Each structure stands twice: as C-alpha cells, then as structure tokens.
Amino acid sequence: MADTMRAYLDTVQEQIRWRRARPVVVxxxxxxxxxxxDAFRAEGxxxxxxxxxxVEEMGDPVEVGTELDRVxxxxxxxxxxxxxxxLALLGGLLRMWFTFSGMEYYDGYIYGRMIxxxxxxxxxxVCLLGAYFLDYTWLTRHAxxxxxxxxxxxxxxxxxxxxxxxxxxxxxxVVLLYPTVYAVWLYHCRGKRWxxxxxxxxxGVPLTVIGCLAPYTMxxxxxxxTGFVLLLTAAGADWFGVGKKRTAAAALGLTGVIAxxxxxxxxxxxWCQERLRMFLHPELDPLGSGYQAVWVRKALSVxxxxxxxxxxxxxxxxxxxxTVPAWDSDFLLTTVVYKLGWLPFLLLVLAVAGLLAWLLRKxxxxxxxxxRLVALSVIVPLALQVIFSVMQNLGYVLFSVSMPLVTGNLLTVVTMGLIGLALSVFREDCIPWEDHGEMEPPSQVRLRFQNEKDVQSGSHVIGVSLIVSRKGTNERQASSL
Amino acid sequence: MEIDKSLVSGSMGLLVLKLLEDGDKYGYQMIDELKRRSDDTFHLKAGSLYPLLHGLEEKGYVTAYEREAAAGKPRRYYHLTKEGGAALRRKEERWNTYARAVGRVLKGGACFG
Incomplete structure (x- = not known):
C-alpha cells in the first residue's frame, strides 16, 4: 500500500483507543x-x-478516527x-453461617472451614475479574x-x-471446564465441511472419556x-459449510444414536435401573440407596x-x-428450606435462575x-446444574450435583471464572472481528504457469496465476497476467 | 448542487437505511448509489459513513458480513435487519411530516397567530 494511504490509516487508528477494535476498522x-x-485511476x-x-475523499483522519473511537x-x-x-457472597455467607450454627456437629476445626x-x-x-478482562478470542485463536x-x-x-x-x-x-473447551474445539473445526x-x-470423545474415568456421571x-446444544447452534450458523439443514440433521441423528x-x-x-427406581420411589429402600432422598423429603415435609x-x-x-447427609454441601438447599423456610429457598433459586436468564438473554x-458459542457453553451447564440441584434438594436424587455459586468452595471458584469468561464475551460485543479475525493465514500459496492460446489472435500466451488458499475455506484469491 | 451540511447530517441515517432496503451493500457502493440517486446532491464522505454504519450495527439496525465482491475482492457488506426496517419506517414517517410542514411554511400556507 502506498505511503499516503498507510499514513492516513495510521492516523485514523491512533484515534481509536481500544486497540482490539483497530484491525477490523482499518x-x-x-x-x-x-x-x-481504482475509480480515480479508471478516470485517468x-x-x-x-x-x-x-485519501481526500475520506475526510479528515483525526475526525474519522475520533468518531470511530466513540462507537x-x-x-x-x-x-x-x-x-x-x-450471589457468590450470599452463597459463601450461607455456608459460613450454617457451619457456625452447626459447630457442635463438626469433628474438625470449624474456623478452618469458614476461612x-x-x-x-x-x-x-480473582477468577471472575481475571476471566472478565481476558481476551477470550485468544482461546479461539489457539484452539x-x-x-x-x-x-x-x-x-x-x-x-x-x-x-x-x-x-x-x-x-x-476440570470436567466442568470441558463444555467451554468443546466450544473452542467446535470453532476450530468450522469451515472444514464434513x-x-x-x-x-x-x-468430544476424549473429553467424555476423562469424565467417565473420573468417574463423574453428572x-x-x-x-x-451442552455439546449437542453447541453442535446444533454451530449447525444453525452453518459453521461447517455443508448447509444448515444437513448439519442439523446429522447432529440430530447423532443425538438420537447416543440418546x-x-x-x-x-x-x-x-445399577442405572436401581438409580431410576430410587429417583422415583426412594421409600422402597429407606436404609440403602433411597436413604438420602427419604430424609430430604422428610425434612421438607416438616x-x-x-x-x-x-x-x-x-x-x-x-x-x-x-441425619441428612451432605446437609452443608450438595443438600444445602434442603437445609435452607428446613432452617430458613420455603420462601428464602424460592428467593435464592429465583436469584440464581434470574442471573442465568440475564446471561442467556445477553x-x-x-x-x-x-x-455466542463460548457464552452458551458456560450458561447451559450452569442452568442444567441448577435444575438437577433443585430436583435433588426436593428429594429427587439422580446424581450428585451442586448448586452453582451457592454450594462448594472450589465449585464457586470454577463457576465464577466461567461466568467471567461469558462476561468477557459480552464486554467485547462491539468488536466486529469475526469476519476478519476468523480468517486463517494462507495455508497454501501456489504459482501456476499455463500455456494458453489467444482465441482472437491465435498466438500463444503464458498465463501466470498466483493462488492463495486459506485452510478451511473455499475462498481463492487469484491474480493472473 | 452542494447542500448545507447541517441539513444532511440529521437525515443520513435514514438515507443509509433506505439504501439497504433494496439489498445488501458495502460502503463504497452506498456512497456511489447515494450520489447517483440524488443526482450528485449528496456527496457523503466515507469518513462519515463508516462511523454511522458502525453505530447502526451497534444498535442492531444492520448486520455486517464479509463476502467477495466483483473481481474476488473481499468486502464488508451491510444487511438491514428487521429492527432496522422498523426504524426506517419510523424515520421516514417523521421525515415526511417534517418535510410537509416545511413545505407548507415555505409556500406561505402556515398561519402564525
């Protein structure tokens, strides 16, 4: 590019304070x-x-840059x-309060638990803010x-x-991070057709295998x-380049096979049949597999x-x-109902659900x-955890699950980090980087010489083509002499 | 004919949305078409167009995507969204009311008590 144009664009981009927005605008x-x-050259x-x-037609570069900086x-x-x-603070305070109020039932050092x-x-x-200020596109660029x-x-x-x-x-x-890892992987696979x-x-297979080896059913x-939701979302945007309907049909077919x-x-x-039976009728085995659910239901009834x-x-x-196992962890919501009442429980669940609905809307x-896919990979698992956790705390126990932001110390740290990542997506919404940023560096550059016959004059000419192809796309930029 | 800038600036959003009503276009095309359709009256500087387009994109009135234009050059095309269409109709209605009122005053039809 000529110096005049380069200098103009440099001045424009210097006015845009947010560096990440500069490349697309320029x-x-x-x-x-x-x-x-080219139009002026065509005019002679x-x-x-x-x-x-x-450059003159564009207008003053400082004014243009300043206007773009505002947007x-x-x-x-x-x-x-x-x-x-x-919400995390409320969850933490609830855990601390229950720990303190039930201090006589703990064997260990109670203040250690609170600390x-x-x-x-x-x-x-720290994780929430760290992920919030993280450039999430770094993940997609290094999928x-x-x-x-x-x-x-x-x-x-x-x-x-x-x-x-x-x-x-x-x-x-680690497995709780995998839906987001899978979203990043899906991004890596875009444009590569079937x-x-x-x-x-x-x-998704190695991620699932690690979850199975843990073993962590939930x-x-x-x-x-979440994987299927993400796959269908990717299909809806025709990420693979084979058509929305065909990708959706393949994803649904796969879902059908796995389901x-x-x-x-x-x-x-x-084992599965027994879990299902205990899910519906825990009273059939009140001292065995149905013990948790039976006592949760009794606690709720009083x-x-x-x-x-x-x-x-x-x-x-x-x-x-x-009596109630894990009363201060997985069954903390049951404890909220029993110790504080149904109303505080409903308010707490509504607050968490409201936050997730707000995130989903964004x-x-x-x-x-x-x-959108990265944010969805955070929101869908959190929503599912809320649903399963509420069911579990109402006496319908299927697998061990915790309530996000309310239960568990390490879970709270992981959840806050993931929410921070979703917020970093929303924070950078105004960067239209996708079309440009998604473009891969040229993976193949070919110089092709062809001996061609000029139809009009009958003489032979040498055709030279420079073909630059990008991985994962069908785009070709060619120039010939 | 060159027109007073202040007259144009307020209605530029309306004109840009109107241009996109016929189909998706990229910036250069819009300036060219605006010039042609207004018989060279509106000569919009590119430096004013892009902040305006990015602002409309921010509001959700247009979406942008990259596609190859003629000669295989990639260009950023703008597409009028449903919200953009509704905003266009509102702006058109306001403009017509304003233009009719100005017209009546200029013809001496208005009565100032």
Missing part, C-alpha cells in the same frame, strides 16, 4: 480507499494523484459482575493448544488427584447435553414457609445435621457467533 477503510483509488489519474484524491469501546458489564459477586470459604470467595473474585492443554490437565488430575467418594476430586472440576463435522464429534451428562445408546444402557444396566421447621415431627432419633443477542 481493514474496512483500506478496502474503501482501494476502491476509490496517475497512481499518485489517484491515491491522494482517494468502538468495550461494553462494561458491571451490573452482571456485581450480581455474580453478590476456606472466605479464601474461596477471594479466589473466585488446538487450548484443547490439548485441557486434555493434559484432565489426565494429570486423574493421575495425581486424591479420590473422594470413589471419584477423582480435582477431575470433577471432515470438520467429524472432527467436531470426535473431539459432569459427563452436562458435557453431552438411544444411553436408553439401552439404562435398560440393560442394573419445613415452614418462614423459619425453622420442627425436626421432632420427622421421626429421626438424631438431629437434622446427623448471549442470544450476541452478534459474534464464536462469542
């Missing part, structure tokens, strides 16, 4: 300048004059950040390395993590369900709208804290497809 202006210059101006005139600014998400922090909760809140805030790192992390956690309740403790939390679709499906379920496999497994597996329930009516010879308004 690219569009550059395209315009080129068109204008010499190259230098054509460029000068094209392209990050959209702060302070309200959502504050709502997330407030761990406080530390988790600080760590969660292969990101996915490989996530797999290595999963394998390392399987190898070195301690086991609690027959589950690899840290792998549970090969891309196949790669997208196969990419994590696998979240990954599978069929799961149903078959449930029908054949005695609860009030507001205030503590009357445990004596539940029929247990032991206090609530000794996500669906996203213009950027990659951003």
């Amino acid at each position: 690219r569009e202006l550059e395209q315009h300048l080129t068109d204008q210059r 101006h010499d190259p230098e004059a054509a460029e000068r005139l094209a 392209h600014r990050p959209k702060p998400q302070w309200q959502l950040l504050a709502a997330t922090l407030a 761990r909760t406080a530390i988790a809140l600080v760590e969660g805030t 292969r390395w990101g996915c490989a790192a996530a797999l290595v992390l999963g394998i390392l956690s399987l190898e070195f993590s301690p086991y609690m309740n027959n589950t690899s403790y840290f792998t549970r939390y 090969k891309g679709f196949l790669l997208a499906v196969l990419g 994590g696998v379920l979240l990954l599978l369900m 069929g496999g799961v149903v078959w497994h449930v029908c054949k597996s005695g 609860s009030q709208w507001l205030g503590e329930g009357s445990w004596s009516e539940a029929g247990s010879p032991y206090p609530y804290e000794w 996500c669906l308004r996203q213009k950027n497809q990659a951003g």
